[in-house]
Amino acid sequence: MPIAERDPPKGRRESYVLPKVPVPPLKQTLDMYLTSIKHLVKEEQYQKTKSIVEKFGEPGGTGELLQEKLLEKSINTHNWVYDYWLDDMYLNQRLALPVNSNPAMVFPKQDFRDHKDSLKFAAHLITGVLEYKKHIDTRALPVDFSRGQLAGTPLCMKQYYRLFNTYRLPGLKRDTLVIHETGSTEQEHIIVACKNQFFVMDLVVKEKPLREMDILSQLEKIVKMAENTEERQPPFGLLTSDGRTEWAQARDVLIKDSVNRESLAVIEKCLCVVCLDDPSGMEVGDTSRALLMLHGGGHEKMGANRWYDKPMQFVVGEDGVCGTVCEHSPFEGIVLVACTEYLMKFMTGSPSKIGRATSVSELPAPRRLLWKTTPHIQGLLKASAERLQRLVRDLDMDVHKFEVYGKEFIKKQKMSPDAYIQVSLQLAFYRCNGRLVSTYESASIRRFHEGRVDNIRSATPETLAFVKAMTDEKTSLSDSEKIKRLWDAINAQTNSTIAAITGMGIDNHLLGLREISQEIHMEMPEIFTDETYVASNQFILSTSQVPTTVEMFCCYGPVVPNGYGCCYNPQADHLLFSVTSFHGSTETSSAVFIKALDEGLVEMRDLCKTSNKPQSNMTVSILGHPQELHSTSDTCPGTW
Ligand code: COA
Numbered sequence: 001m002p003i004a005e006r007d008p009p010k011g012r013r014e015s016y017v018l019p020k021v022p023v024p025p026l027k028q029t030l031d032m033y034l035t036s037i038k039h040l041v042k043e044e045q046y047q048k049t050k051s052i053v054e055k056f057g058e059p060g061g062t063g064e065l066l067q068e069k070l071l072e073k074s075i076n077t078h079n080w081v082y083d084y085w086l087d088d089m090y091l092n093q094r095l096a097l098p099v100n101s102n103p104a105m106v107f108p109k110q111d112f113r114d115h116k117d118s119l120k121f122a123a124h125l126i127t128g129v130l131e132y133k134k135h136i137d138t139r140a141l142p143v144d145f146s147r148g149q150l151a152g153t154p155l156c157m158k159q160y161y162r163l164f165n166t167y168r169l170p171g172l173k174r175d176t177l178v179i180h181e182t183g184s185t186e187q188e189h190i191i192v193a194c195k196n197q198f199f200v201m202d203l204v205v206k207e208k209p210l211r212e213m214d215i216l217s218q219l220e221k222i223v224k225m226a227e228n229t230e231e232r233q234p235p236f237g238l239l240t241s242d243g244r245t246e247w248a249q250a251r252d253v254l255i256k257d258s259v260n261r262e263s264l265a266v267i268e269k270c271l272c273v274v275c276l277d278d279p280s281g282m283e284v285g286d287t288s289r290a291l292l293m294l295h296g297g298g299h300e301k302m303g304a305n306r307w308y309d310k311p312m313q314f315v316v317g318e319d320g321v322c323g324t325v326c327e328h329s330p331f332e333g334i335v336l337v338a339c340t341e342y343l344m345k346f347m348t349g350s351p352s353k354i355g356r357a358t359s360v361s362e363l364p365a366p367r368r369l370l371w372k373t374t375p376h377i378q379g380l381l382k383a384s385a386e387r388l389q390r391l392v393r394d395l396d397m398d399v400h401k402f403e404v405y406g407k408e409f410i411k412k413q414k415m416s417p418d419a420y421i422q423v424s425l426q427l428a429f430y431r432c433n434g435r436l437v438s439t440y441e442s443a444s445i446r447r448f449h450e451g452r453v454d455n456i457r458s459a460t461p462e463t464l465a466f467v468k469a470m471t472d473e474k475t476s477l478s479d480s481e482k483i484k485r486l487w488d489a490i491n492a493q494t495n496s497t498i499a500a501i502t503g504m505g506i507d508n509h510l511l512g513l514r515e516i517s518q519e520i521h522m523e524m525p526e527i528f529t530d531e532t533y534v535a536s537n538q539f540i541l542s543t544s545q546v547p548t549t550v551e552m553f554c555c556y557g558p559v560v561p562n563g564y565g566c567c568y569n570p571q572a573d574h575l576l577f578s579v580t581s582f583h584g585s586t587e588t589s590s591a592v593f594i595k596a597l598d599e600g601l602v603e604m605r606d607l608c609k610t611s612n613k614p615q616s617n618m619t620v621s622i623l624g625h626p627q628e629l630h631s632t633s634d635t636c637p638g639t640w
Contacts, residue, residue: 008403011437015401016154019083022503023074023604026067029509030057032499035320036457036506037536039464040436049532050598054154057361063527066513073512079450081508084515086452088584090168090329091175094244095309099167099391099557099580102325103287103295103333103567105340109284110320119223120354122274122316123216126190127353128346129272129314130203130337133164137182144338146447149498155446163339168309170240170248177329180269187572191267192219194226196235198369199268212353214363221365223276233371234381235304236263241295241391242384246360250380254371263369272312277302279319286399290555290578291392293323299385302308302531307550312339323376332453333546334444344550359497384632394582395557401600406573413608417570418545419493423457423486424564424604427599430467431540433587440539440559443500445508456507456545470603481612486604488545499524507537545570553578556570575601 030053038046052546054061065392101251108450112118135141165180188204200224203210212219225231254260267273279302282288293315296303304311311327327334335390373381375608407417422441430436436459467488469482499505514528527533540563546554547569555578565580578599581588 018449029506037460069516100340103556104325107322112262118318119219125159127212128343134222147560159335161329166330167268168327172248191270191273199366201366238304238384240308241388257372259372275315277317298389396581396590400577400594402575407570408572421488426463427467427600431596437540438536440543442544454500456500457506460492462488
């Protein structure tokens with residue numbers, strides 16, 4: 001299928017020279033850092049942090065030295081922050097991938113008439129994946145352009161080239177993101193998981209690529225083989241659901257045996273994993289489908305029918321529960337959306353080529369992957385299963401469709417929908433907890449060469465003033481004061497967004513300064529051991545906009561034990577929220593948060609209706625220094 005829907009205007013397929021991620025000015029970042037935390041910590045703690053930060057930033061001090069080193073690094077590398085960020089965000093993290101790291105995209109519920117119907121769907125999906133992969137291998141994907149704020153800039157496409165050829169290998173201290181050459185012949189197979197068994201399906205047989213009817217016939221063979229209980233292998237996928245160090249230790253044990261080594265090697269090189277799930281027995285609603293994508297329901301359900309290290313893992317459930325669960329380190333949700341929307345459109349737009357397919361095929365049967373176990377390995381599997389079960393029991397998830405209005409209403413108020421939703425999330429949090437906390441909103445920096453994301457710190461002082469106006473000071477303030485505070489909050493949020501997407505965010509910069517101090521073997525500067533810095537990196541509210549143009553939604557878990565994960569999908573007439581938290585925390589409850597969010601969104605609408613007049617102050621000003629938005633780095637000589 002041509003990718004016409006996403007084609008850019010004629011002539012926009014050429015490559016673009018993208019600028020390098022800039023290194024923001026040191027003083028700007030330090031000032032923004034202090035502003036971002038002042039209202040979140042006690043006065044005494046703030047004064048202590050302020051003096052640490054001032055000392056760090058003084059002329060000739062540690063900050064200037066590290067800044068100089070970062071600037072040097074930015075000259076000598078394509079992207080000074082990429083590796084620091086990848087390690088910090090993903091590869092150094094030791095928590096289990098399901099829930100804690102891997103996001104999921106939940107497809108619309110499918111109405112399969114029977115088991116064969118679900119296999120036809122899977123065969124069609126795999127055909128779509130192969131079509132999409134062709135666009136990747138021939139570098140025929142049209143260049144994406146930014147939308148929304150500062151629309152029209154070409155975006156880095158590199159993440160698309162990591163969708164199918166990557167693998168996150170567990171390590172004892174740090175994982176490795178393994179990248180196979182795009183289009184490599186080693187990668188001509190997929191792995192199909194069925195009843196916790198793993199099968200290799202070659203996609204090219206006797207130099208001929210499989211047709212959709214061949215794929216269906218191979219899937220049918222897999223299902224038959226999986227049903228054979230005599231040949232059944234232990235559920236080795238469970239090990240990938242464990243903490244990264246635990247899985248790395250287990251893998252070290254496994255690879256002592258050549259059978260295990262070979263099975264692992266085949267999985268690690270596959271294009272993607274397709275999980276054929278049995279019916280889960282759960283009632284099929286948005287929330288339960290999201291849960292099944294994130295953790296498979298644990299080892300008693302589909303949790304072992306997965307291989308969590310593989311970045312693209314498609315789930316096709318016999319009960320119509322379908323989607324994808326992804327290892328996040330090679331790409332962002334936005335790229336995942338582009339790929340899965342292509343697949344959805346492929347599935348609905350191009351008829352299945354199965355026709356009256358014969359089920360008899362001369363193709364060699366797919367191979368079942370074999371494992372050698374020992375009592376020690378059995379013990380490891382049991383321990384992984386128990387830990388996954390704990391995660392499953394702990395996850396508190398609520399998928400909610402707010403139907404009172406959508407982003408069109410917000411646009412009519414002349415406000416940025418994203419900023420408005422962020423403010424509403426802060427209001428909900430304040431309602432539930434009586435305070436604001438360090439908040440993460442992912443901001444794409446794909447305008448830059450190999451750009452990934454930076455953070456928009458949404459808990460601004462202006463937003464604190466607004467949420468107080470809607471709660472503690474509700475009865476004492478006039479509507480006009482409240483709407484003024486709403487506009488201040490929206491403008492502050494929009495300005496922070498623009499700063500972050502233009503490479504002036506503070507989180508990547510502080511991370512770079514911290515990491516380069518270690519590279520040059522400096523003692524860790526106090527600014528990074530200070531309790532305020534540590535706390536400000538504990539994102540109790542972790543949020544992300546993942547909009548879709550076809551019916552599906554994204555979800556992910558919280559990033560700290562007492563936090564919320566909140567993914568939202570603004571649509572013209574409604575807003576979809578996937579909220580997660582942990583039952584183990586007494587401070588959180590997804591249902592309570594959703595209720596507060598609902599109420600706040602209605603109150604914000606009512607406030608806008610009574611007294612809104614645009615008070616937009618959209619000059620891009622960061623602490624009153626608009627000129628500092630310009631990059632301090634040059635452009636990158638390469639293309640995307
Ligand atoms: N008045 C009227 N309309 C406005 C407006 C205003 N003041 N401000 C914005 N709008 C419009 C925009 O033009 C846009 O219109 P469109 O729907 O026709 O495109 C729409 O509202 C959305 O803009 P906005 O809500 O401001 O957000 P955005 O699209 O610029 O998104 C971010 C902001 C931060 C989400 C985005 O820049 C980003 O980084 N996205 C990636 C996030 C990510 O990586 N997620 C995945 C993580 S795994």
